[in-house]
Amino acid sequence: MTDSKKPGASQAGAEPMVRREFIKRSGVALATTAGAGIATAGAPRRAHAAGRTEITFASAKFFGKETIAQVVDAFNQSQGKIHVTYVELPPPSSSTEVHQSLVQQLARRNGNPDVFTQDIVWIAEFAAAGWALALDDVVDQAARKAYFPGIVEACTWDGKLTALPWFLDSGMLYYRTDLLGDAKPPETWEQLVETSQKLTKDGKARFGFLWQGKQAEVLVCDLVSFITSNNGKILAADGKTVEVAEPAVVEAVQLMHDTINKYKISPQDVLSWDEEPSRRPFTAGQAVFLRNWSYVWSIAQDKSESSVAGKVGVAPLPHFPGGKSAACLGGYQYGVNAATKNRDAAVEFVTWMSSPATQLRFATQLGLAPTRPAVFDEPSLLKAQPFMGTLKPVFVGATPRPVTPKYSQVTLVLQSEVSKALVSGDVKSAMASAKSKIEAIVKA
C-alpha cells in the first residue's frame, strides 16, 4: 500500500492505477471479512445479552435430515436463560483433525469451548489431562443406570464420570439371510468358520468372512471384538497392567490369522482393507459374513448400490466357547470443559442434549443410535429407523477399547504389532513385543 501513495505513481500510466484500485478493493474486502468475523463472533452475544448466559459448543460434523446446528437452535428456543453458539469441527472421518483441534483449544484452558463432543477413545486422555469436568454430582448412580453399561464404563476415568453419553456405534456381524436359510446366525467363531467353509465350498459365495486388517485404527476395533469375546483384555482395569500377551489374547489373534491362512474363509486382502473395501464385496454378493459398523445397513438395503438388498441380516459378533459376544464400542460423547466460566449453563445444556427426548431426535433425524436402552423402545424411533431396533442386543455387549490417556500411542503400537502377527503368523512374539512397548508407554 505504501507504493500507491508514492507521488507520481498515478502519472505512470494505467497499470499502477489498476494496482491501486486492486489494493483499495482488497482492502475493502479485507475489512468486510474482518468485520464479518467480528460480527459472527460478537453479534449473538450482543443480541442475546439480555440476561442470557453465552456458552459455546464444539462438535464434529454429523448430519442427516437435520444438522446439529438445528438441534442446538431448538435448545436456544426452548428456554430463555442460556444461548449456545455452535462451532462446527470437521466430520468424524477426519478424526485426527478433530482431535488436534480440540486438544489445542482445551490445552489453552480458557474455557472455550464450554461444551464439546469427543470420540470415545479420547475420553481418558482429556480426563487425565484435567480438561474435562467431572459430572458425578450431575448424574447420580441411578441416572447412570439409564444408559448402556459399556458406555458408562467408557465415559468413566479414574472412578469419575467425565463424559456424558451422546450416541453409540459398534461393530456387528452382517450375514446373508438367503444363504443361511433357516439357520440362525453363528453364535461362536467355530460355527462361523464351519458355515463359511461349507457355503464357499458349495460355491454359494466367494468369501466366507470379511473383516478389516489394514494397519489403521480399524484393526484395533476388530482386535477388541476378537479378544474380548475370549475374555481377553488389552489393559487391566487399573490401566497399567498390560494383558496383550496373555493366552486368551494370543488365541484370539491366532484366530484372526487362521481365518486367512488356516480356515481360508477370509482373503488375504483383508490385511489391506479398512471399512469400505471390505464392505464392497459383501454388498456385491460375494461374501457370507461381514464385520462392520452400522452405516453398512442402509447401503446394503439400497438397491442401486447393493445386489443383496433384502437379503441381509445383522447379529452380535460371535464369541469363543466360554466367552461373550463383544463388539467394539464407538461413537462421540459429550464433555464439559473443566475451565468453563459458565459451569451451570454448560451442565444444563449437556443434560438436555443427553436427555431421552433429544436422543430420540438425534436417532430419528440424524440416524445416531441412542445410548439409553429405553429410547430404543420408542415407537417413533422404530418407525423412522426400523433397523435401529435390531441393534439394541448388539449394543448391550459393546466393549470399550483400552481406556488410557495414552491411547493414541497405544493404538499405534497395537496397529503395528498385530499387523505383524497377522502377516507372519508368529502371534506369540509379536504380542510379547506389543506388551513391552505398551508397558513402556503406560508406565512412563
Next chain:
Amino acid sequence: MAEALAPRLAGGRERWRVGSWLTPLLLLIPACATMLGVSVYPILNGLWLSFRDTSLISQTDKFVGAANYVKLLADGQYWNAWIHTVVFTGASTLFETILGLGMALVLNEWFEARGAVRAAMLVPWAIPTVVTSQMFGWLFDGQNGLVNHILVGSGLISHNIGWYSSPDYALLTIIIADVWKTTPFMALLLLAGLQTIPRSLAEACYIDGASAWQYFWHVRLPLLMPTLLIAALLRALDAFRIFDLVYVLTGGGPADSTETLSTLTYKTLFSALQFGYGSALATAMFVTEALIALAFALFLIPRMRRTSA
C-alpha cells in the same frame, strides 16, 4: 536535450544515493520477513522442539537434551521407516530417470502428432496424487483388480497376488505407482536438456559415420549429464518425502512394510501429539535429505566444471 537533462540527472543522482541502499532494503523486507517467518523460523522451532519432551497428551514441556535422539537411534520403527524411505527413493529415482530419459529421447525426435503426444505424456503428472492413489488402489486390488486379472488370464501367475496385503509386494506396488506418476516430470526436464544440444553435433556425427549409439553415448549423454543429475537430485529429494501414496494406499502396513519417515513422523506428531519426539524424527529426516543433496553435489559440481571448461 542532453545539456538540459544533465544537471537534473546529477541532482537526481544525489537524491538517488540517499535512497540507493534504503529502497532496495525496504523492498527486500517483505520477502525476507516471509522467508524467515514461513521457512527459517519453523525449522529452528522444530530443532528446538526436538530437544524437549513436548507432548500435548502427557502435557510435559521441558528440555531433555539429546534424549530424543538417543531414543531415535535405538528405535526399530525409525530404522525400519528409514530403510523403506531410502529403498523407495533409490528405486523410484533410478527407474524414473531411466524411463524419463527414454521418453525424452523419443519426444525429441520429430514425428506426426508430436505436440499432442508431448501434452498427453504430462497427464499422469498433472493428476492429484490422491486420485492416483485411488486409481492404483483399484488397479492392484487383490480380488477384483485389473492387474491380477491380466496376470492370471495370461498365465503368468496361477492365483491372485495380494499387492497391498503382502509385505513382499506392498512397497513394490507403491514404487510402481510413483514411477507411473512422476516419470513424465523427469522426461520433461530431460527433454528441455536435450533441446539445448546443438543439431550441428548430430550432423557432425553423421558425417563422421558414428552410429546412433555412439552419438548417444559419447555426445548426447555427457552433454546431458548436468541436467540429468540435477533432475535426479530434485526427484530424489522429493521422493524422500513420500507421504500421500502410502497414507492413502496402505497406511504404512501391512506389518510396517510400507512405513516411511514421513508417515511415521506424521503419526508421531499428529496422532500421538508427541511434538518433541516427532520433531526429532523430522530433524533426522532433514539431515538425511541434506546428506543426499551433498552426495549429489560432490558428484555434480566437478562434472559441471568440466563441462563448462
